[in-house]
Amino acid sequence: MGRGRAKAKQTKVARELKYHSPNTDLTALQRELGSGSTSSDSDERDADDEDLDDDPGDRWSPRR
Structure with a gap:
């Protein structure tokens, strides 16, 4: 018990x-x-997004 006071x-x-x-x-x-953020901040985020592959399945597929 004891939950009454907390509740x-x-x-x-x-x-x-x-x-x-x-x-x-x-x-x-x-x-x-x-x-707010400057244009250089948003450019850095865009550059990071370009590094990602289009196919997310490749990330989990076994390496050959």
Whole structure:
């Protein structure tokens, strides 16, 4: 037993999160979103994607 208190606390926390939104610092959020990724970051991700083979089955096939 002993799960009653833990469940009650979880229910209380969940209810607070559901019905009471925390204060949001919109200026900090705007600064964070405004400093998004640069084009060089996305170019690096594209280069990594090109290294992958088109056939994912080759990855698991036995080497010959």
